[in-house]
Amino acid sequence: MTNHPPILEQYTNTIAALLKNNQVEKALGCIQDQTELAMQEQVDLCEISAPTFQEEKRADELVKRMKQYGLTDVCKDGIGNVLGRRKGKTGAKTIAIGAHMDSVFPAETDVKVRREGNVYWAPGIGDNCSGLRALLQVLRALNEANIETDEDILFVGTVGEEGNGDIRGSKFLCANTKLDAFIAVDSTDVGRVLRGAVGSHRWRIAVDGPGGHSFAEFGKTPSAIHAVCRAGAEIAKIEVPEDPKTTFTIGTIKGGTTVNTIAAHCEVDVDIRSTDNTELKKVEDAVLAAFEKAVKEENARWPNALPETHLKVTTTQIGNRPAGLRPHDCPVLQSARAAQKALGIELTNYGLSSTDANAAMSLNIPSTCLCSGGKGIGAHTLKEHFVFEKTELGPKLILLTSLALAGTSDTKPLL
Template sequence: ALLQTIRCFTKTGIRPMGDILFIATVGEEGNGDIRGSKWFNTHNHVDGFLACDNTDVGRILWAAIGSHRWRLAIDGKGGHSYAAFGSTPSAIHAMCRAGARVAAIRPETTHKSTYTIGTIKGGTSVNTIAPHCEVDVDIRSLDNDALLKLEAEILRQFEEAVAEENAMWPIDDEKKVLKLTKTQIGNRPAGQRPHDCPVIQTARAAQKVLGIELTNYGA
């Protein structure tokens, strides 16, 4: 889409009133945390920003869904499934407790807010009390306040689950105590633009000039 737009400018001889930057970003998906767009935003001043999200020219997005992502790791000493049982808490058991707690959360519905435990890994063998387990969690909302509230509730579930697993057993060695490490791996704040802002109005005007019907207007 970007290249075709440039071709149109070149072929028709259209001369814009100001400079137009055509950029391709990196680190957009997964754990990239839109680092390319973030870098551009902090190093350049622009009057407007248009993102070509896909080939649906009838769609205009006026809001950006916020996303916070966390890697939650639980670590302890671990041990043999039989010999160490009863005095050694399990990182996987604690994570299962946390997962069950998180799965029971019902987000508020005023703004669409969502969450998922996207990945989970840990353990060393079938007969080992796991010394390590970690998950990646994705939390989203159209509203920043709702996003932060849901995030706080989810993180609290992990903290309480670890404490619950530790309290389950008479731990005889401080090294066996499970510890939770929280690492934020994604921070995309939610954002909304007024419906009459220049960028949105320009996009609508372009649709009308080209005879394109507005078929999707949302976030």
């Protein structure tokens, strides 16, 4: 989108009032003045290995730092998320700010950070240790400026955002904690405010039978690979809408043993995506039906085959990220955009992605994903690096957005 919807006056006025508040000014100054301290914190966290499903050590460090910065109500929930509640005067509502703790790299990866001028090199230094850095900066600034909010602010380090982690931390959080707003912190581009969540369903589909010699058993046993090929031809015909954007692909295919063997096993991984959960389910149903049909057709192709040689299909879901889309007048979107404008940040990406915000958006919880500041390059590669510049903009944006939603002594909550 290039012609963005208007920012409503009440949000612009609230952000303007916050900027005139002496305590808020002090908090913003704290963020500005402590960029070096925050960057060291980002480095420290990066050097604690935290592969998806193995985030415990980094989580322990986050618990320690949250307590160090004044939170008394800090714990781990049933799935391993770190939760730290900063209570408000009324506490009638809860605004959660969450950054994921996991990285895509295996435990044996060297995560020692190397600095070259203002560039920091290490796997995971940007994604998402920069988000954790911004999360802690906001907490530290609120406490050092002694800002009291009307509503509670919940600081969260989530597990399992990456890959097969399948945003399990944020899904667990939304299912087990009453949230009235959610701000995910991920990536570094402060010009981005996500208004929607791209949902994805992923399946591993296996076809199995006894197989046999390509010549001796020909006509007596169906081929697992032939069945998968039939299914692929059906899937290629599926029609999807351009709006809401919906996609599908067979991403991997494995099977067979030798060139002269009727395949006993073949499996594929299928990725289906959409910004609409209904369309996502339609394509998912069509894909699964294509495999059931293909196996029946392959079995029927060989009438001399005994029933015990017939193929069977097994489906295993390996990914389930729900979709969602927020209206333009959503208070979280409006607050973030008003804060952006006040900080002189141009809105360059008002789009959709797949982040921890997916879970909240799918439940119609006012939510978005904001970024940490700085510049992350080469995420998910061993050459990942982070440029230490304008890192203060991320936490300033998050702080103003959360204060607009939570309310202060000078402003009413906009949530």
